Amino acid sequence: MSSTTLQAAPPGAAPVPRASRAIGTGRLLPWLLLAPSLLALAVITGYPLVRMLWLSLHEYERAQLMGVPAEFVGLANYTDTLTDARFWSVAARSFGLMVVCVVVTITVGTLLALLLARLGRAMRLVLSVGLLLAWAMPPLAAMLVWGWIFDTQYGVVNHLLTAATGTSWMGHSWLIDPLQFFAVASLVIVWGAVPFVAFTLYAGFSQVPGEVLEAAQLDGASAAQRFFRVQVPFVRSIYTVLIVLSMIWDLKVFTQIYVLQGIGGIKSETSTLGVYIYEMGMGQGHYGAASAIAVLFTVIMLVISAYYVRATVKEEGDL
Amino acid sequence: MSLAPAAPVATAAARALRPAPPGAVRRPPLRRRAATWGWGLVALVVSAAFAFPVYWMLNTSLLPTDEIIGPRLHLWPDEPTLRNYGTAIFEQERSPFLPALGNSLTVTFGVLVASMLCAFVGALAVTRFRFRGRRAFVLSILVVQMIPGEAMMISVFQLVDGWRLLNTVLGLGLVYLAGVLPFTIWTLRGFVAGVPVELEEAAMIDGCSRGRAFWAITFPLLAPGLVATGVFAFLQAWNEFMMALIIMQRPESMTLPVWLRTFQQATRATDWGALMAGSVLVAVPVIVFFLLVQGRMTGGLVSGAVKG
Numbered sequence: 001m002s003s004t005t006l007q008a009a010p011p012g013a014a015p016v017p018r019a020s021r022a023i024g025t026g027r028l029l030p031w032l033l034l035a036p037s038l039l040a041l042a043v044i045t046g047y048p049l050v051r052m053l054w055l056s057l058h059e060y061e062r063a064q065l066m067g068v069p070a071e072f073v074g075l076a077n078y079t080d081t082l083t084d085a086r087f088w089s090v091a092a093r094s095f096g097l098m099v100v101c102v103v104v105t106i107t108v109g110t111l112l113a114l115l116l117a118r119l120g121r122a123m124r125l126v127l128s129v130g131l132l133l134a135w136a137m138p139p140l141a142a143m144l145v146w147g148w149i150f151d152t153q154y155g156v157v158n159h160l161l162t163a164a165t166g167t168s169w170m171g172h173s174w175l176i177d178p179l180q181f182f183a184v185a186s187l188v189i190v191w192g193a194v195p196f197v198a199f200t201l202y203a204g205f206s207q208v209p210g211e212v213l214e215a216a217q218l219d220g221a222s223a224a225q226r227f228f229r230v231q232v233p234f235v236r237s238i239y240t241v242l243i244v245l246s247m248i249w250d251l252k253v254f255t256q257i258y259v260l261q262g263i264g265g266i267k268s269e270t271s272t273l274g275v276y277i278y279e280m281g282m283g284q285g286h287y288g289a290a291s292a293i294a295v296l297f298t299v300i301m302l303v304i305s306a307y308y309v310r311a312t313v314k315e316e317g318d319l
Numbered sequence: 320m321s322l323a324p325a326a327p328v329a330t331a332a333a334r335a336l337r338p339a340p341p342g343a344v345r346r347p348p349l350r351r352r353a354a355t356w357g358w359g360l361v362a363l364v365v366s367a368a369f370a371f372p373v374y375w376m377l378n379t380s381l382l383p384t385d386e387i388i389g390p391r392l393h394l395w396p397d398e399p400t401l402r403n404y405g406t407a408i409f410e411q412e413r414s415p416f417l418p419a420l421g422n423s424l425t426v427t428f429g430v431l432v433a434s435m436l437c438a439f440v441g442a443l444a445v446t447r448f449r450f451r452g453r454r455a456f457v458l459s460i461l462v463v464q465m466i467p468g469e470a471m472m473i474s475v476f477q478l479v480d481g482w483r484l485l486n487t488v489l490g491l492g493l494v495y496l497a498g499v500l501p502f503t504i505w506t507l508r509g510f511v512a513g514v515p516v517e518l519e520e521a522a523m524i525d526g527c528s529r530g531r532a533f534w535a536i537t538f539p540l541l542a543p544g545l546v547a548t549g550v551f552a553f554l555q556a557w558n559e560f561m562m563a564l565i566i567m568q569r570p571e572s573m574t575l576p577v578w579l580r581t582f583q584q585a586t587r588a589t590d591w592g593a594l595m596a597g598s599v600l601v602a603v604p605v606i607v608f609f610l611l612v613q614g615r616m617t618g619g620l621v622s623g624a625v626k627g
Contacts, residue, residue: 044497130366
């Protein structure tokens with residue numbers, strides 16, 4: 001089970017400056033040390049993965065939960081899914097939201113990283129604290145606050161728009177119209193994701209040697225050229241990691257969409273993959289069909305992260 | 320806590336507090352001063368925008384109900400009241416606050432202790448020993464982190480159900496343990512690998528036993544890594560919502576995030592004041608904690624990724 005819901009340091013964060021030499025060659029001891037982790041992962045991650053595959057190949061509904069034997073149906077759940085227009089609109093929605101969020105997150109994160117680099121000490125602290133507050137907010141509490149900010153009757157956004165435009169926005173619902181729903185969702189997701197990206201890129205840019213930038217300037221490179229020709233290539237690997245991680249995080253958003261739907265979105269028009277699996281499985285009891293979607297979802301995730309995993313393995317050299 | 324050179328955890332946020340790197344471009348003083356003020360102003364606006372939801376949560380939680388749902392917008396509380404906190408803590412009859420707090424604390428600390436123990440010995444195994452299957456194990460914990468929990472929820476739910484552990488702290492704790500282990504092992508592995516074995520060997524030449532050499536030399540150098548991964552496990556367990564939603568459905572077994580959701584029901588209007596007070600109770604301790612330890616959180620992604 002992935003634990004990247006918290007937008008913390010990404011996996012593979014700790015550098016390995018030098019391979020430490022093995023001190024033990026005992027056969028049993030390392031396995032003894034690994035036993036607790038292996039047991040937990042095999043039983044609580046490995047088994048459910050296999051079970052997910054098994055469920056996806058069987059007719060499994062509420063009745064089967066009560067003890068009716070599950071019938072093997074081969075790939076029927078998959079063919080049903082792939083010929084279901086609802087699944088495709090959910091998938092398209094998820095990918096659309098992901099692309100928008102990743103592009104905006106990386107762009108804003110880059111701009112803020114450059115801003116951090118340009119500021120004096122005091123203002124840098126001010127901006128850092130603002131970003132840290134957004135980053136530290138627990139996702140669920142954050143969502144409820146955003147729901148209140150955009151509330152139809154008393155939300156501050158409608159208050160401010162009314163004051164700013166002179167026409168009444170009171171009573172305007174931000175969640176009924178799917179497009180506005182996703183605008184709000186994107187805003188919230190980007191708000192939560194930008195701080196980590198900005199800090200990471202800022203740290204990366206600060207490692208670009210000053211001499212190289214000065215040399216580029218002496219050679220007549222404009223600020224934009226210095227950025228795209230010197231700074232970006234220097235931190236290319238960081239960009240790769242950030243983009244892959246952002247894609248994964250934004251594709252599997254659950255809490256944000258689930259809570260916004262609870263406050264006032266229309267489920268059939270706003271569900272993304274994670275929420276859809278929850279709806280189909282936990283909500284309606286179509287465990288087999290939902291598992292087929294879950295398997296497809298997992299495959300998509302692994303394909304997206306394959307490059308990142310390969311790069312990490314290469315980076316580490318001696319795993 | 321001083322960072323051992325062996326574990327160069329460069330922290331981005333802390334770096335943000337240091338002076339600008341050399342190579343900042345020279346400009347004529349007057350223009351530069353104007354630009355500095357300009358960028359400072361931009362930073363102030365951006366900072367306020369990012370912090371706004373946190374402020375709005377605090378503000379609303381301190382307002383009396385008639386000001387929250389009145390015609391006029393109250394940007395700050397003129398006469399702050401703690402009544403919303405009373406409502407959130409004592410009048411949420413469907414699912415009370417204190418049991419939810421107890422559940423959250425129990426799960427969080429249980430996961431913290433268990434994951435640190437498992438991950439610590441696991442990280443030792445994969446860094447200090449060479450054995451068949453080691454590479455495969457390390458690779459699989461890397462890959463497992465990419466599998467979305469959202470996809471696993473049905474089979475995990477059925478597994479916990481099969482153990483008769485739904486609505487128990489133990490059931491949710493086990494799910495969280497498996498969830499954080501790959502990341503904690505992976506991260507700790509980097510820290511352990513960063514401590515040269517030679518230090519231990521030198522201590523053993525000086526007459527320490529292997530065990531004593533490890534506890535006296537290597538373990539203190541690992542402290543920052545243990546803190547970083549511990550913080551991660553803690554925040555993960557405290558904040559997690561989706562699994563708690565499906566495993567802890569009974570009012571008395573809810574964790575705080577699930578408890579917060581009970582403020583909104585289709586049948587009646589939301590008490591925004593109480594909901595924001597509840598959010599403050601859940602969020603502010605974490606935010607304070609995060610601000611204190613963030614330096615340990617933003618890992619050395621950069622030092623690892625940038626090949627100078």
